[in-house]
Amino acid sequence: MTSVAVVIAAHDAVRTIGRAVRSALAEPEVAEVWVVDDASRDETAAEARRCDDGSGRLRMLALSVNHGPAAARNQALSLTTADWVCVLDADDHFLPGRIGRMLRAGGEAELIADRPLRDDAAWVRQDQAAPEQVSFEQFVRANITRPGRSREEMGFIKPLMKRDFLAAHALAYDEGMRLGEDYDLYARALALGARLHLLPPMGYCAVTRADSLSARHEVADLEALRDCDLRLTGLRCFTPSERRAIRAHHQSIDARVQWRRLIEAVKAHDPARGLSAFTSPGVSLSLIARLAEQAWLRSVRRVGWSGSEIPTTSPDA
Template sequence: MTVPQVCVIIAARNAARTIPAAIASALREPEVAEVVVVDDASTDDTAKVATAADDGSGRLSVIRLDVNRGPSFARNAAIAGSKSPFISILDADDFFLEGRFRQLFASADWDFAADNIMLIRDDTATDVSKIVAPTFSADPEFLDFERFIEGNISRRRVQRGELGFLKPVISRAFLDRHGLRYDENLRLGEDYELYARAFARGARFKVIRSCGYGAIVRADSLSGRHKTQDLKRLADADLALLKIDSLPEGSKAVLRKHERHVRDKYRLRNFLDVKAERGMASAAAYALASQSNLIPIVRGVASDKLDALFRHAGLSPRQQPVPPLRFLMAGTSTATEK
């Protein structure tokens, strides 16, 4: 007999079009005891539509925030108002594949347990309830701190696949034991930051390559609309992590690498913002204020200019289109996959 033990948390803003499918996919799973939707001050009918998606089982609750506070605040509010021993985050335009939790709970030697993510281009997603994932091996592997942090450094011209995108089932007991919640100052990388702090406190983070989570890839997603200051806050979060005395030097080294990666992106974005708002003279002054500013700005601007030049000359390789379907992690049907 399956014992319902998971609280699914859906932080939603202006998601009236997609949230019924998200809720239905969660309520379909017998392991789900609660589905908590937090409407983060939507200006559409998200709360009304979410309430209408109730299946009559008494598992759905909808919380309405009057002021937009961001996904971290919304998730923390849901955690505070729920009781289930396990927590699972579901984005409002995503969905669970049938049988997801059965595979994740196949063993109990973990604090976080994540599966592969099927990334589906939004113009090819029709009825998500009929989407079936390929059969990949569910043999478990365990991430460590350094591999996780390294797996969140994006590469230019490479389709994004950072491990911070993972949506694990999380042990509430582990969060409570270590006083962990989402950082409400972050509106970008809040998942990454929570997982990193959990790793630093010894979390056992299990990953299986079989797919249980479907993510709809949209051009207007929140992660694609982040503000320049969101990058600075994420880099500052890395600096806070570096203050954890128990981290070994190897872990701190890769964390510094991630901090520089995010900080350099911030410096380039801020340069472009200053140029647009106050002109080239002010932007140049910002770039020349320090070598730390100048190098990533020159590198980023030069790369963009060269890309444009090569495209104009027909010398640039044709940009690969976003595939209609891909996976966050490579999978195989071989039973011995590690």
Template sequence: MSVTTPRVCVIIAARNAARTIPVAIASALREAEVAEVVVVDDASSDDTQHVARAADDGSGRLKVMRLDVNRGPSSARNAAIKASTSPFISILDADDFFLEGRFHRLFASADWDFAADNIMLIRDDAAADPTKVAAPFFAPEPQFLDFERFIEGNISRRRVLRGELGFLKPVISRAFLERHGLSYDENLRLGEDYELYARAVACGARFKIIKSCGYGAIVRADSLSGRHRTQDLKRLADADLALLALGNLPEGSRAALRRHERHVRDKYRLRNFLDVKAERGLASAAAYAFASQSNLIPIVRGVAADKLDALFRRAGIAAKQQVPPMRFLMSATSAAKE
């Protein structure tokens, strides 16, 4: 590796990922800019640790750690960051992979603290061999995210395929994290990326995005990121309140945060209502709903929307939302081959 090649540490938090992690590790080790790959096995019950070790390419860049107690992705990532030394950090989920040449494109300029590219979202049954997947060539169209746009870009829309900006997997400057004392919030098991990115941008991070695609994400029905507890939603809404307590945010940013907090809190209230109904019956759920207007309105809206969706599907007016075999997180413009 030449002295001018950026040194990147790829960190992979893994739990029960024995089936997918060899592809993730191989895609990271293939890149010349990758100086370290740190895998943290978060107390898997399968053979993740040994399968990860077996993916070593002999270059001495792979390190595999194991946590004896499941602590969640935030803890695992913080442990990986502490165990690494490279000046740049890149997050890779254990069931995803990098496309070849990803870091070359991201490091084409050095005017950023966080740099992310487009994500190719591939349905599990459409990715027989992820190593053979190639993305279209998109114009980079570089731009920087400000705080308000980033927060607004994390409010999901009903009946719209999810594409929140918190899904981005940026390369991160270690110096920026250390300068501002930033790390993953270990109380969060949902939205931990969103919270870190938001806090970084609030601290002045230059968060650059390009539309070129360098990250492949496999969309699985059994993905850990697709399963979360009701309390995880409450913790994420509370994280927004903590961000609101920052004293340096302009009113536009604060208004965006309040919208995101309300959006997540309303999801929590609906989920909690359904939990109470399942555990203690309709009377207890109704008591929870009528305890306050803040509870009642999102619960009524959510239940009504769910019922209408089911009715429309039965009547053939609306079809169940279909996930395409391949789509992209950010819309982009096709470009000539690089």
């Protein structure tokens, strides 16, 4: 029987870890549930242990220093013997039967993913769904944030990953990243020949939190995400179209980096530092557009329009 390991990196997740663990243990295909307590300051580990169903599948690891989800997940990946591995965030959960549905519908692929459900959105069960094969280029382009588009980047998927493929290519999460580490791992896997099959929602429930790591990142986190694209280019010879996709993603992240630097320069009344944020024509156009938008927002507030009439920018500034 095909075996699956579910990896849950948890830090101060006492309120949600129980639901996550119980939902993973409820899946019959799951042979191991690894909870890696990333130096929590609350009772996360104790709450996870209270959810043990006595089957011997719950495995607990404790880190004495907080290193972030990438390092925590790698601890479990280095120890599991399951055929497949799957990440579950500590504040998310599975709907019953998700793993079995994905294995049945995923076909011959090294990565089998489903589109996540946001905040327990309405869901219609789809047992006979046909997978969409996602190429490296499609995946990279799907992770480019565009104005006016909701944050549904494919980097947020939580696929089943063939452990043998990860081991054969020495693939693991980049422990220097605290933002976009999923994107980085999946992109490297695809660049090295993995096939990604994407399914409609199969039952991964993702909870949106204002205080999540992705919502409170630092400039250094964005820089690490931007620079992972540079490392991608050394993995193999890419087609011209693939290289353009990598450059486009790199530029989109650099625009976010430089916007943050520009804001810091304005606050510090440092014009020279502000000008240094205009690193390329593409980034410059993005910054000018953001500045124009901010100026327009201030002007409409001055004339007294109601807040509900004013469009807002992405919180991803």
